[in-house]
Amino acid sequence: MEAFHCRVNTPLCNSNNYNTNFLASMQRMISVQPCNYARLLSVSCSSAAPPAKNNKRRTSRDYSAKTSITTSRTGSSNPAGKPQKLNSEVSPHRAVSAVRLMRIELGGAFADLLNDQGKGSGDNEMGYVERTLGFRTRNLDDRDLRLVSEIVGGTIRWRKYLDHLILSLCHEESTFRDMEPLLLQILRIGVYEVVKLEMPPYAVVDENVRLAKAALRPGAGNMVNGILRKLVVLKESNSLPSPKVEGDDRQQARALATIHSHPVWMVRRWMKHLGQEKAIELMMWNNSNPYFSLRANTGKGFTRADLVTQLEMFKVPYEFSPHLDDFVRIRTGMQVIIQAGLLRKGLCSVQDESAGLVVSVVDPRPGDTIVDCCAAPGGKTLFMASQLSGQGSICAIDINKGRLRILKETAELHEVDSVVTTAHADLRTFADENCAKSDKVLLDTPCSGLGVLSKRADLRWNRRLEDMKELKHLQDELLDAASMLVKIGGVLVYSTCSIDPDENEERVGAFLQRHPEFYVDPADGYVPSTFVTENGFYSSNPVEHSLDGAFSARLLRSR
Numbered sequence: 001m002e003a004f005h006c007r008v009n010t011p012l013c014n015s016n017n018y019n020t021n022f023l024a025s026m027q028r029m030i031s032v033q034p035c036n037y038a039r040l041l042s043v044s045c046s047s048a049a050p051p052a053k054n055n056k057r058r059t060s061r062d063y064s065a066k067t068s069i070t071t072s073r074t075g076s077s078n079p080a081g082k083p084q085k086l087n088s089e090v091s092p093h094r095a096v097s098a099v100r101l102m103r104i105e106l107g108g109a110f111a112d113l114l115n116d117q118g119k120g121s122g123d124n125e126m127g128y129v130e131r132t133l134g135f136r137t138r139n140l141d142d143r144d145l146r147l148v149s150e151i152v153g154g155t156i157r158w159r160k161y162l163d164h165l166i167l168s169l170c171h172e173e174s175t176f177r178d179m180e181p182l183l184l185q186i187l188r189i190g191v192y193e194v195v196k197l198e199m200p201p202y203a204v205v206d207e208n209v210r211l212a213k214a215a216l217r218p219g220a221g222n223m224v225n226g227i228l229r230k231l232v233v234l235k236e237s238n239s240l241p242s243p244k245v246e247g248d249d250r251q252q253a254r255a256l257a258t259i260h261s262h263p264v265w266m267v268r269r270w271m272k273h274l275g276q277e278k279a280i281e282l283m284m285w286n287n288s289n290p291y292f293s294l295r296a297n298t299g300k301g302f303t304r305a306d307l308v309t310q311l312e313m314f315k316v317p318y319e320f321s322p323h324l325d326d327f328v329r330i331r332t333g334m335q336v337i338i339q340a341g342l343l344r345k346g347l348c349s350v351q352d353e354s355a356g357l358v359v360s361v362v363d364p365r366p367g368d369t370i371v372d373c374c375a376a377p378g379g380k381t382l383f384m385a386s387q388l389s390g391q392g393s394i395c396a397i398d399i400n401k402g403r404l405r406i407l408k409e410t411a412e413l414h415e416v417d418s419v420v421t422t423a424h425a426d427l428r429t430f431a432d433e434n435c436a437k438s439d440k441v442l443l444d445t446p447c448s449g450l451g452v453l454s455k456r457a458d459l460r461w462n463r464r465l466e467d468m469k470e471l472k473h474l475q476d477e478l479l480d481a482a483s484m485l486v487k488i489g490g491v492l493v494y495s496t497c498s499i500d501p502d503e504n505e506e507r508v509g510a511f512l513q514r515h516p517e518f519y520v521d522p523a524d525g526y527v528p529s530t531f532v533t534e535n536g537f538y539s540s541n542p543v544e545h546s547l548d549g550a551f552s553a554r555l556l557r558s559r
């Protein structure tokens, strides 16, 4: 059977991609490679573990394409071709989680975007369930929605570790290697529920067996039953298989990557830059449940006190940010906030304080002319605009038209559009063609996003080591371009949401060598000293500051 090689494109930046659509992605994949439909159907209808006839390892993506093609060609992925119907036996959150996981891993949907959709999204989700599994379940209630977020986020984060457990519980490696994607997702959910959520184990087994039988076939249910029961026995006797951290650096990194569920290349990089202990702390942070920060939109006259009144009214527990006046932190209650329409009405935004502190480094003042070079979807543009009190201007540039449209619409919603204009352009061309010089230029550059892995559960699996090399080159070019827009005496702020020195200190160092007309203005006048490095840069560290990782350098132009 021929393998599919479909790389899901991910933007080289931290922000969400808003136009992902499962079926469209599937169609894209279909158009990439032809496939053998008869074989696909036979794969879906055969026993729990389809026989491995080829030597090549089948990736889950290979099977996903097959599954989805079956779906799109027949209108139902139900292998027995049963009419679509309500299945009240299957728990809704498991069915939705399994289908969401398929969409994320195979269709390129983004985990956090799906989690943010809130009430109403349950109907769409059920549509996906029906199209993928061939039946509906009862509707999701609030508890189900919370469970879906928890299970989907956790299962993605822990994927490597969960697969390690599943593999070690399979009789043969080929059983795991050739497992069809939906069956694998159901097993991952079950293993995550038993091992990480510590849910009542035999209920978890029964529920996931029921899902596998209904969504696939009885043989698949038997397989889930066998594997999960073995897992429960091992868990109860405290003898889950775990790789030993021993041998040379590479072997140790491999073991740690499995235990803490991260790509090996990242672990090796962090062991080199941070040492083993700090690398482990960072991975533990990335695997923990993040809290979120909300910024009250003062540009619209909605203060933090107003926000707090709303949170108290909806009984959402909060804490004040110790660093930024407009921000509060919440650990739970995001669904309530979404349902109450606070985001939709533009009264507040979800923004990490680490990003807010980058704006503090820019230090926007009423009357400033500002260029935001890589602006979309606009988190920092809008926060800067709210500080201009209607005086001054921000030119928001981005190469991505769709994201820039979102920025423009949000600026109107936030009532700061009088100071924001947008320019759809490649910064490198824009800088060549525009000779106007500005007071302040922010370059929030495309980066690996290695500082935001706790919030972006799927990002770790979408990044490759090669991205780092490509990014360095782009970051240098964008820095050169951004510097052309700064007036003499003006400010250039370079920022990333990465903790990687290659993207941060090294890029700034190389820039200063190429541009002796710039020098560092230490960040300690702009952010609390705990965030200021010995070189005068702003740097937030997830483990040390309990924020996302971010970096910025404030550079002044002398001539």
Ligand SMILES: C[S@@+](CC[C@H](N)C(=O)[O-])C[C@H]1O[C@@H](n2cnc3c(N)ncnc32)[C@H](O)[C@@H]1O
Binding pocket: 012, 013, 014, 015, 355, 373, 374, 375, 376, 377, 378, 379, 380, 381, 397, 398, 399, 400, 403, 425, 426, 427, 428, 444, 445, 446, 447
């Ligand atoms: C890190 S994101 C920016 C996030 C944004 N500053 C915010 O706070 O919401 C990087 C952005 O750079 C844009 N970008 C990438 N290459 C670009 C280029 N050559 N010119 C202009 N924008 C570019 C991407 O489209 C993406 O929106």
